[in-house]
Amino acid sequence: MSASDDKLQEGATDSAINAVSRNHEKNEQADNAGGIVILFFIIGLAASMIVGWIVFPKLLYSQKDQPISFSHAIHNLEVEDGCESCHFFREDGTFSGVPKLEQCIDCHEEVQGESADEAYFVEEYVNKGREVPWLIYSRQPDCVFFSHAAHVKKGEMECNTCHGPIEDSDNLKPYQENRLTGVSRDIWGYNIGGFKKNIWDRMKMDDCAECHKKSLGVKDACFVCHK
Amino acid sequence: MKIDRRSFLALSIGSTAGIHLTPLPWKLMDDMSIWTQNWPWTPVPQDGAASYVNSVCGLCTAGCGIRVRKIENRAVKIEGLPGHPVNDGRICSLGLSGLQLLYGGTRVKTPLKRIGERGAGQWQKISWKQVIDEISKKLSEQRKSGNPQTLGAICNSDRGTTSHLLNRFLTVYGSPNFLRTPSVQSSYEIATTIMNGSSGTVGFDLENSDYILSFGSGLLDGWVSPVRMIRAHSIWKDKKARVVQIEPRLSHTAAKADQWIAIKPGTNAALALGIAHVIIKEKLYDKNFVEKYGFGFEEWKDEKGQTHKGFKQSVLENYTPANVAEITGIDVAAIISVAKDFAKSAKPVALCGSGDGGAPVNLNEMMAVHALNALKGAINNKGGLQIVPNPDYILWPESEMDKTASKGIQTERVDGAGGKKYAQARSLLNRLPEVINASSESPLQTLLVYNANPIYTMADSVAVKEAFSKIPLIVSFSPYMDETASYSDYILPNHTYLERYEDSATPYGSVQQLISLARPVVDPLFNTKQTGDVIISLAKAMGGHIAKAFPWKNYRACLEKTLGDKWKTLAEHGYIVAKKDKAPDTASAKFDFAAQAVNTDSKNDAVAPADFKPADLDGDVTAFPLVLIPYDTMRLASGFVGTPPFVIKTVGDYILKENDSCVDINPQTAAKLGLTEGNKVILTTPKNKASVRVHLSEGILPGLIALPRGLGHSAYDKFLAGKGVNFNALYAPMTDPVSGLDMTWGVRAKISKA
Numbered sequence: 001m002s003a004s005d006d007k008l009q010e011g012a013t014d015s016a017i018n019a020v021s022r023n024h025e026k027n028e029q030a031d032n033a034g035g036i037v038i039l040f041f042i043i044g045l046a047a048s049m050i051v052g053w054i055v056f057p058k059l060l061y062s063q064k065d066q067p068i069s070f071s072h073a074i075h076n077l078e079v080e081d082g083c084e085s086c087h088f089f090r091e092d093g094t095f096s097g098v099p100k101l102e103q104c105i106d107c108h109e110e111v112q113g114e115s116a117d118e119a120y121f122v123e124e125y126v127n128k129g130r131e132v133p134w135l136i137y138s139r140q141p142d143c144v145f146f147s148h149a150a151h152v153k154k155g156e157m158e159c160n161t162c163h164g165p166i167e168d169s170d171n172l173k174p175y176q177e178n179r180l181t182g183v184s185r186d187i188w189g190y191n192i193g194g195f196k197k198n199i200w201d202r203m204k205m206d207d208c209a210e211c212h213k214k215s216l217g218v219k220d221a222c223f224v225c226h227k
Numbered sequence: 228m229k230i231d232r233r234s235f236l237a238l239s240i241g242s243t244a245g246i247h248l249t250p251l252p253w254k255l256m257d258d259m260s261i262w263t264q265n266w267p268w269t270p271v272p273q274d275g276a277a278s279y280v281n282s283v284c285g286l287c288t289a290g291c292g293i294r295v296r297k298i299e300n301r302a303v304k305i306e307g308l309p310g311h312p313v314n315d316g317r318i319c320s321l322g323l324s325g326l327q328l329l330y331g332g333t334r335v336k337t338p339l340k341r342i343g344e345r346g347a348g349q350w351q352k353i354s355w356k357q358v359i360d361e362i363s364k365k366l367s368e369q370r371k372s373g374n375p376q377t378l379g380a381i382c383n384s385d386r387g388t389t390s391h392l393l394n395r396f397l398t399v400y401g402s403p404n405f406l407r408t409p410s411v412q413s414s415y416e417i418a419t420t421i422m423n424g425s426s427g428t429v430g431f432d433l434e435n436s437d438y439i440l441s442f443g444s445g446l447l448d449g450w451v452s453p454v455r456m457i458r459a460h461s462i463w464k465d466k467k468a469r470v471v472q473i474e475p476r477l478s479h480t481a482a483k484a485d486q487w488i489a490i491k492p493g494t495n496a497a498l499a500l501g502i503a504h505v506i507i508k509e510k511l512y513d514k515n516f517v518e519k520y521g522f523g524f525e526e527w528k529d530e531k532g533q534t535h536k537g538f539k540q541s542v543l544e545n546y547t548p549a550n551v552a553e554i555t556g557i558d559v560a561a562i563i564s565v566a567k568d569f570a571k572s573a574k575p576v577a578l579c580g581s582g583d584g585g586a587p588v589n590l591n592e593m594m595a596v597h598a599l600n601a602l603k604g605a606i607n608n609k610g611g612l613q614i615v616p617n618p619d620y621i622l623w624p625e626s627e628m629d630k631t632a633s634k635g636i637q638t639e640r641v642d643g644a645g646g647k648k649y650a651q652a653r654s655l656l657n658r659l660p661e662v663i664n665a666s667s668e669s670p671l672q673t674l675l676v677y678n679a680n681p682i683y684t685m686a687d688s689v690a691v692k693e694a695f696s697k698i699p700l701i702v703s704f705s706p707y708m709d710e711t712a713s714y715s716d717y718i719l720p721n722h723t724y725l726e727r728y729e730d731s732a733t734p735y736g737s738v739q740q741l742i743s744l745a746r747p748v749v750d751p752l753f754n755t756k757q758t759g760d761v762i763i764s765l766a767k768a769m770g771g772h773i774a775k776a777f778p779w780k781n782y783r784a785c786l787e788k789t790l791g792d793k794w795k796t797l798a799e800h801g802y803i804v805a806k807k808d809k810a811p812d813t814a815s816a817k818f819d820f821a822a823q824a825v826n827t828d829s830k831n832d833a834v835a836p837a838d839f840k841p842a843d844l845d846g847d848v849t850a851f852p853l854v855l856i857p858y859d860t861m862r863l864a865s866g867f868v869g870t871p872p873f874v875i876k877t878v879g880d881y882i883l884k885e886n887d888s889c890v891d892i893n894p895q896t897a898a899k900l901g902l903t904e905g906n907k908v909i910l911t912t913p914k915n916k917a918s919v920r921v922h923l924s925e926g927i928l929p930g931l932i933a934l935p936r937g938l939g940h941s942a943y944d945k946f947l948a949g950k951g952v953n954f955n956a957l958y959a960p961m962t963d964p965v966s967g968l969d970m971t972w973g974v975r976a977k978i979s980k981a
Contacts, residue, residue, distance in 0.1 A: 045242065048246040056251045194253075
């Protein structure tokens with residue numbers, strides 16, 4: 001082997017060493033880069049989870065207050081017939097829903113008590129003969145047919161099975177409206193994930209079907225509710 | 228740390244994965260599906276308490292009872308009123324669609340004053356106060372000129388308080404020119420006055436007849452009371468009553484009849500007399516009735532002592548089945564068998580008046596057909612023609628007249644009705660255009676139009692428009708922007724029939740004496756006013772004796788006072804059926820087979836029931852080789868109310884194809900002209916021409932073509948305007964020489980390829 005060969009060999013070894021160390025650096029760099037990728041993945045994951053769980057519901061729903069304050073608890077003590085005193089069935093079996101001014105006037109023709117809200121109600125609505133533009137929490141979209149008579153009269157269900165213990169509430173919660181569909185938040189439920197603790201937490205189709213399945217044994221066909 | 232492309236990839240993968248671990252995509256998907264199933268721009272019917280209001284339909288003269296379902300204050304459905312004497316819970320397609328006339332786009336929403344050229348559609352909104360002020364001032368000025376008779380009014384009826392108020396206004400103003408839209412009822416009124424000596428409302432007890440001989444009456448094509456007739460048809464089927472339909476075209480009535488006799492148009496009177504001939508010859512007539520109650524059946528003497536041939540002799544001499552067969556184009560055997568069947572039936576009835584009864588009939592035919600009823604004693608008897616006493620509940624004190632009024636009211640009517648020539652007629656609206664166009668200055672200076680649309684419904688639209696253009700002031704009370712309203716100077720919109728009180732009396736064709744009261748179903752939607760109120764306000768604004776003649780505070784007060792003790796029942800039930808008096812007294816007025824009132828030698832145009840006078844159509848036979856006849860269908864309203872969108876959708880494409888009217892034509896005639904189904908052709912008459920389509924039909928006599936009435940509107944909405952051809956625009960009226968009414972049954976025409 002000639003000297004030049006040695007040199008060559010040395011050179012080769014050097015370059016081999018260099019190559020190894022370069023590889024080592026590269027591996028280190030790759031490890032770093034992998035961390036960054038994971039980091040970015042996690043950032044993406046976390047950010048979108050925050051958006052999906054926290055920001056999105058805030059953006060999706062607008063919030064309004066009812067036109068006047070109202071206590072179901074106080075009224076429930078005053079009336080004789082429970083819920084049906086104001087939310088009654090008409091003679092033809094249809095459900096009256098939210099009371100009209102006509103029912104309110106039965107008691108509120110004059111200001112009752114000393115609350116400023118009451119005075120405002122009598123002045124603005126009773127005296128002017130204007131209907132109160134109540135915001136209805138439990139109104140289903142128009143594509144849904146629902147009969148109160150079938151559930152309450154025939155099925156002998158209690159109002160609070162679906163509406164919750166509303167009779168004990170002292171005030172009306174703010175009304176949240178879906179900006180896309182115009183439907184009240186109460187239908188989907190306040191848990192954006194759709195999880196519920198109580199029957200009355202949600203009023204979606206699956207919730208109807210669940211109860212139908214339990215009590216009637218079948219989930220029922222589309223046309224039962226979507227006429 | 229170096230951020231590179233992979234970092235961004237990682238970020239987006241992380242975000243994508245993360246977002247799927249949140250409810251966002253699933254919730255949005257759900258919301259999207261709710262949104263797409265409930266488009267925010269689709270109207271959703273209001274929810275609320277349902278209620279019903281009972282009232283009376285005002286869309287035709289039948290006066291069906293209606294029951295309107297409401298949700299809160301919105302009317303949502305019109306149904307027939309169960310138990311009502313006219314329709315007993317049933318309703319026709321027009322009545323059913325009435326809500327479109329309430330909520331639809333053809334309403335006049337506030338009083339309007341014309342600002343552009345007449346008919347140009349340029350209007351200015353004006354307050355009620357101002358419009359009453361302006362019109363009353365104009366009327367006062369016109370009256371001061373000493374010619375109060377230049378005020379005229381056109382109205383669909385002379386019954387009901389609103390019409391009476393309008394008529395009373397004219398009377399105290401000093402004008403006799405209250406003009407009524409003519410119909411077959413006008414012809415019957417004249418015929419019964421001449422032959423029965425009484426002019427009640429003519430009714431037909433068709434449900435109880437066992438043989439119905441109909442000379443072209445469209446019993447199942449909207450005649451008089453469509454709902455009642457559909458029910459009567461079922462009764463006939465159950466009872467095996469026989470219906471014979473005589474007309475040149477296979478109408479629905481003809482198709483559903485037991486026998487269809489295709490007759491040459493315009494020869495109905497000859498056939499009636501041919502049938503009478505057989506009945507008399509075979510001695511099948513009701514001898515008892517004819518001898519006891521008839522006059523002029525045998526030879527008779529007039530006041531001067533002159534002897535005249537009796538009905539019997541004239542008919543026996545001139546109308547043998549062979550003669551009649553030649554005139555009418557019907558087999559001798561058919562004439563004889565129909566005559567025998569008619570005569571041998573226990574409760575037969577004969578009636579005439581073509582189509583839905585909207586058009587009058589010539590007196591000649593009317594009397595000949597009416598004589599058939601007399602031959603069988605089918606007058607004021609079960610199953611026959613009945614003369615129902617006219618309503619008499621509007622009893623107002625005579626109004627005080629001043630000099631101008633007394634003088635004006637004595638002048639001859641502008642249409643000549645009740646004058647020397649047309650003594651029997653009460654109103655001849657059909658003559659108005661001719662009279663106006665013949666004079667340099669219009670004999671009417673102001674015209675009030677209520678419940679009528681003469682520019683559309685009268686014959687020869689061009690002449691009608693010309694005549695109207697010569698009237699300086701036209702005031703329309705129409706709730707809709709119809710043809711006449713759009714050609715007026717002021718529109719004082721009435722409430723629609725679902726927003727107002729309105730009384731009506733026994734409809735034509737009904738055998739029951741009926742008073743009905745329509746009531747507001749909903750509060751008025753717009754700034755409109757009951758015409759009765761407007762007339763009262765106008766009278767009050769004019770002051771003096773005119774104001775005095777209208778002592779009522781408003782229309783409602785007037786109505787309540789007028790109906791008196793009936794008000795309560797009417798307000799509760801909507802109608803009152805008067806109890807029938809004792810058996811009708813036919814003896815007091817004999818049935819005049821001779822029709823002396825119009826059959827004296829002193830009259831040039833004398834006409835006897837036993838005569839058939841062929842009426843020749845205008846125009847040259849070689850230039851116009853075909854004859855165009857109109858026909859009615861239940862799916863098209865041809866009167867002053869336009870067909871609503873729902874109903875126009877039910878019209879078949881053999882009546883209206885795209886925007887063209889179709890004419891029925893026999894394939895034989897079509898082959899001669901080289902035409903096939905659906906061809907677009909030009910239909911020309913001596914008066915006008917129009918583009919139509921050909922519909923081949925075996926159900927029409929060769930040489931004839933038939934066009935449906937009720938199309939060809941230029942007003943109303945896009946659903947009706949510009950569709951088809953108006954038959955009324957294609958012919959000039961033929962004036963009956965005796966009654967003065969329009970007796971047109973057809974018009975000469977030709978067809979050429981477009």
